[in-house]
Amino acid sequence: MLMTEKKPPTRIGTxxxxxxxxxxxxxxxxxxxxxxxxxxxxxxxxxxESADPFKLYPNGIEYDVYxxxxxxxxxxxxxxxxxxxxxxxxxxxxxxxIFFVTVYRFIFDAAGTWQDGKLVSMTGEVNDNGKKIKxxxxxxxxxxxxxxxxxxxxxxDTWVYPTNHWNIGAxxxxxxxxxxxxxxVKVEVVRHGIETVETVAGPVEAEKFEYTGDLRDINVWYxxxxxxxxxxxxxxxxxxxxxVCRQCxxxxxxxxxxxxxx
Numbered sequence: 374m375l376m377t378e379k380k381p382p383t384r385i386g387t388x389x390x391x392x393x394x395x396x397x398x399x400x401x402x403x404x405x406x407x408x409x410x411x412x413x414x415x416x417x418x419x420x421x422e423s424a425d426p427f428k429l430y431p432n433g434i435e436y437d438v439y440x441x442x443x444x445x446x447x448x449x450x451x452x453x454x455x456x457x458x459x460x461x462x463x464x465x466x467x468x469x470x471i472f473f474v475t476v477y478r479f480i481f482d483a484a485g486t487w488q489d490g491k492l493v494s495m496t497g498e499v500n501d502n503g504k505k506i507k508x509x510x511x512x513x514x515x516x517x518x519x520x521x522x523x524x525x526x527x528x529x530d531t532w533v534y535p536t537n538h539w540n541i542g543a544x545x546x547x548x549x550x551x552x553x554x555x556x557x558v559k560v561e562v563v564r565h566g567i568e569t570v571e572t573v574a575g576p577v578e579a580e581k582f583e584y585t586g587d588l589r590d591i592n593v594w595y596x597x598x599x600x601x602x603x604x605x606x607x608x609x610x611x612x613x614x615x616x617v618c619r620q621c622x623x624x625x626x627x628x629x630x631x632x633x634x635x
Contacts, residue, residue, distance in 0.1 A: 424540045426452040426459070429600045434539055435620040436604070438467050440612060445469055446479075448616055450539050459487040463497075463537055463552070467614075477502050483537075483552055491532050492550075499553055508555035510535075522555015529557055536588070541599040544582045551588065558587035570594050570603045574623035577602055596623075 434450035446467030453460050462484050469477040483497030497508040510520035510533075518529040534543040535550040543549055544562045551558050565581040579594040579602050590607035600623065604616040 424599050426539060429598060430622040432620055436616040437619055439615045439617060461485040461487065481553060485535060492535060495535055497552060510550055510555065520550060520555050520557060524556050527557040533557060538593050538601050538604060541595050560584050560586040560588050572602055572618040572623055577623060579603065
């Protein structure tokens with residue numbers, strides 16, 4: 374039997390092995406960081422048709438915001454046409470008082486531009502009790518979707534639904550634009566079936582959707598026509614916030630709200 378002596382690895386071989394290990398570790402670290410800022414192939418599932426706001430919400434959208442049974446603010450969405458584009462103006466304001474002293478304020482204002490059922494740009498400003506964030510999102514000439522906000526810049530291969538919630542198409546997505554931070558986030562929306570929702574216009578049957586993933590503790594309800602009729606979410610501090618529809622396209626909701634003095 375012919376035997377050969379196994380030679381010990383040379384110094385050069387050892388160095389090469391360590392270099393390969395170091396490069397591999399660096400590559401994994403860079404890939405992980407990049408994946409948090411780049412969300413490719415956002416995709417749009419067509420199980421829900423994109424909402425026509427003028428049909429669903431002819432008078433716009435108005436919600437009262439409640440915390441522990443007390444009204445603390447309002448949420449409004451207005452729609453208009455300009456040069457063949459849909460302009461969506463969103464305003465969300467809350468003010469929390471303790472013994473007549475304001476202890477917390479939150480203001481969110483945004484303007485989104487849609488064309489042919491697709492979001493092409495959105496700008497927004499957030500004032501979270503004095504901490505301010507500016508949001509700038511848009512589809513560039515290359516067709517990719519870019520956004521900057523609280524955690525820097527993000528990019529997706531195509532346009533992304535924002536979390537304005539008036540458009541039911543958002544519940545079919547795996548990636549959405551968090552309009553309060555400007556971040557692109559990965560989500561999975563869970564369907565919980567039909568429930569009865571109380572509104573100013575009376576009770577309405579609506580399907581409940583729960584956001585999970587990077588967005589959590591957010592629940593939204595849509596009626597059979599795709600109208601957004603309710604929302605409940607939990608803050609980081611564990612507070613439950615409920616949005617109750619005053620005007621969300623339901624029959625006679627505006628007249629009933631006025632008549633009741635709500």
